[in-house]
Amino acid sequence: MASGLFSWAGNSVITSEGLALNTPLAAALSAALLVAVLAWAVVRPFGWPEAVMAVPAAGIAVATGALSLGHARAEAERLGPVVGFLAAVLVIAHFCDVEGLFQACGAWMARWAAGRPVRLLSAVFALASAITAVLSLDATIVLLTPVVFATAARTGVRPKPHVYACTHLSNTASLLLPVSNLTNLLAFAASGLSFTRFAALMALPWLAAIGVEYLVFRRFFARDLAAAAPADRAAGAPPRLPLFALVTVGCTLAGFVVASLFGVEPAWVAAGGALVLAGRALARRRATPLTVLRAASPAFLAFVLALGVVVRAVVDNGLADVLGHVMPDGTGLAALLATAALAALLANLINNLPAVLVLLPLAAPAGPGVVLAVLLGVNIGPNLTYAGSLATLLWRRIVHQHEHDVNLGEFTRLGLLAVPSSLAVAVVALWGSLLVL
Amino acid sequence: MRVIAWLVEGTWPACVDAVRAHAPEAAEVVLLHVSGPEVPAVAHGAFDGLLGRGHRPGHRPAEGWERDPGDRLEALGDTSASALLDAAARRLGRPCVREERSGRAEREVVAAAEGAGLLVLARDGDRSRLGPKSLGPAVRFAVDHAPCPVLLVWPEPAPGLTTIPPPPPHHQP
Numbered sequence: 001m002a003s004g005l006f007s008w009a010g011n012s013v014i015t016s017e018g019l020a021l022n023t024p025l026a027a028a029l030s031a032a033l034l035v036a037v038l039a040w041a042v043v044r045p046f047g048w049p050e051a052v053m054a055v056p057a058a059g060i061a062v063a064t065g066a067l068s069l070g071h072a073r074a075e076a077e078r079l080g081p082v083v084g085f086l087a088a089v090l091v092i093a094h095f096c097d098v099e100g101l102f103q104a105c106g107a108w109m110a111r112w113a114a115g116r117p118v119r120l121l122s123a124v125f126a127l128a129s130a131i132t133a134v135l136s137l138d139a140t141i142v143l144l145t146p147v148v149f150a151t152a153a154r155t156g157v158r159p160k161p162h163v164y165a166c167t168h169l170s171n172t173a174s175l176l177l178p179v180s181n182l183t184n185l186l187a188f189a190a191s192g193l194s195f196t197r198f199a200a201l202m203a204l205p206w207l208a209a210i211g212v213e214y215l216v217f218r219r220f221f222a223r224d225l226a227a228a229a230p231a232d233r234a235a236g237a238p239p240r241l242p243l244f245a246l247v248t249v250g251c252t253l254a255g256f257v258v259a260s261l262f263g264v265e266p267a268w269v270a271a272g273g274a275l276v277l278a279g280r281a282l283a284r285r286r287a288t289p290l291t292v293l294r295a296a297s298p299a300f301l302a303f304v305l306a307l308g309v310v311v312r313a314v315v316d317n318g319l320a321d322v323l324g325h326v327m328p329d330g331t332g333l334a335a336l337l338a339t340a341a342l343a344a345l346l347a348n349l350i351n352n353l354p355a356v357l358v359l360l361p362l363a364a365p366a367g368p369g370v371v372l373a374v375l376l377g378v379n380i381g382p383n384l385t386y387a388g389s390l391a392t393l394l395w396r397r398i399v400h401q402h403e404h405d406v407n408l409g410e411f412t413r414l415g416l417l418a419v420p421s422s423l424a425v426a427v428v429a430l431w432g433s434l435l436v437l
Numbered sequence: 438m439r440v441i442a443w444l445v446e447g448t449w450p451a452c453v454d455a456v457r458a459h460a461p462e463a464a465e466v467v468l469l470h471v472s473g474p475e476v477p478a479v480a481h482g483a484f485d486g487l488l489g490r491g492h493r494p495g496h497r498p499a500e501g502w503e504r505d506p507g508d509r510l511e512a513l514g515d516t517s518a519s520a521l522l523d524a525a526a527r528r529l530g531r532p533c534v535r536e537e538r539s540g541r542a543e544r545e546v547v548a549a550a551e552g553a554g555l556l557v558l559a560r561d562g563d564r565s566r567l568g569p570k571s572l573g574p575a576v577r578f579a580v581d582h583a584p585c586p587v588l589l590v591w592p593e594p595a596p597g598l599t600t601i602p603p604p605p606p607h608h609q610p
Contacts (some may be wrong), residue, residue: 042488050490050491055588094502138487138490141480146510150517153513153516156446156447157447158445158447163476166483167480167482183535223565224447226565251482279500294500294502297501300489304489351486352488353489387486388482388484389484406479407473407475407477
């Protein structure tokens with residue numbers, strides 16, 4: 001039954017080429033596939049990877065003709081370098097951890113703060129912003145947050161503001177570079193900007209958003225930050241400088257600038273940095289080829305590719321028309337603000353990853369300014385909702401995954417203060433950057 | 438008589454000092470620390486927000502990018518709680534019982550105070566001036582609901598009487 005249905009859909013699509021792709025059945029099928037992929041990614045049945053659903057779904061979209069083979073190939077070619085870039089950044093961040101970079105961060109923060117909560121918050125803001133920008137938000141959440149918590153606990157400081165800062169900055173501080181966030185890599189590929197121009201345009205919004213977050217945090221957590229304990233355990237031994245990791249990351253960053261001057265794909269530079277760090281770990285027997293492969297998260301990469309194909313099918317089959325009416329026109333300040341707000345809203349409903357995939361094809365024709373406004377929305381927006389999106393939040397509530405959960409009222413109050421203000425200020429900064437640069 | 442001192446990061450030394458000053462020699466002293474679930478939960482939520490990373494709930498111990506930072510925070514929290522209680526016991530300098538609880542701090546404290554002769558706790562609010570705002574929500578709850586006498590201390594020297602605002606005009610004679 002099902003195969004007959006699909007082949008009929010396929011025939012109708014193949015015979016009615018071009019714009020006539022918008023058959024209701026193809027639209028319904030691709031929408032159902034996307035819902036299934038996202039639901040699986042949120043629910044994660046049996047703990048299986050998200051790619052288990054996403055890859056077959058992408059296959060079905062192509063096999064039934066809901067997405068033409070040409071479009072699927074174009075999407076894969078567009079996402080290929082993005083996925084390679086992502087793999088390289090994940091490997092770099094993983095081996096920075098192996099080299100002791102994050103432990104050193106903890107020691108630096110402890111020495112700088114010396115048990116003073118506000119100084120520790122400033123140190124966390126500086127390091128989390130830098131690490132998110134250079135090594136991606138995954139590094140901040142998975143690798144830096146435990147170090148920050150341990151540092152706060154060790155120096156007698158209440159850890160709540162500092163842990164909250166890590167989670168907020170993993171989103172807000174992921175604006176600067178294409179490598180900072182997967183959403184950026186996707187937008188970078190769609191925008192046609194060079195690496196350096198992307199960073200130049202986003203530098204001011206990045207600083208502005210972080211500055212607003214800092215002010216909000218100082219005020220929101222004033223009570224916790226006023227509780228200073230005796231810093232009798234504050235001073236530790238000076239940390240060993242992870243020189244090799246720092247130099248490699250620095251050279252990789254410089255390489256991005258040089259590569260964009262010569263029109264070389266920056267993914268190659270990232271791959272070089274990843275090879276150097278992984279090669280050293282392999283040579284010193286601190287890693288095996290298997291750990292290098294796992295550091296690149298192959299299942300995640302497959303999920304990104306497959307999700308991109310499925311979303312393309314949905315966009316081709318009518319979503320573009322629907323959202324095209326919702327997307328604000330123009331590139332003025334008001335239009336950029338509205339675009340960012342729409343992107344933030346969508347990111348909070350579903351996750352920011354599908355949100356950016358849906359919005360990019362609609363934003364890209366309007367120029368890089370609109371694409372970057374979408375990025376501001378999808379990157380800053382998730383701070384509003386616990387666990388990144390309402391979909392995930394609802395699912396956690398349904399399964400009672402954590403009996404004692406976060407104080408949702410506090411989380412949301414902080415988000416309601418921080419997100420609209422930092423987003424608005426960042427959009428204004430972007431608008432200014434677009435005018436000047 | 439049992440004296441319970443609720444110790445919180447940042448303000449605990451004042452509570453220990455108050456026990457030394459005010460608890461009778463014969464009293465049994467309990468040093469209580471409550472680990473709240475909120476901070477690890479913030480990290481759990483941030484990790485769950487990373488869509489598609491192949492996180493495997495229940496398949497622990499995970500490695501690399503699949504390590505949930507919230508789990509590590511929970512483990513680190515246990516270690517730091519016992520370190521805090523150790524430091525407090527040293528500062529107290531007399532026999533005592535250490536009690537670690539986990540859950541909502543204010544509820545756990547009230548439950549632990551049942552049948553006690555004295556609950557010692559420190560103000561956790563805005564301590565720049567005298568007044569009701571010097572109590573945060575958790576201490577406010579514990580003070581309001583404590584089933585025993587309460588000794589409420591300032592973590593640092595109390596602000597001066599001049600920090601009290603003048604009475605509103607219509608109350609003046």
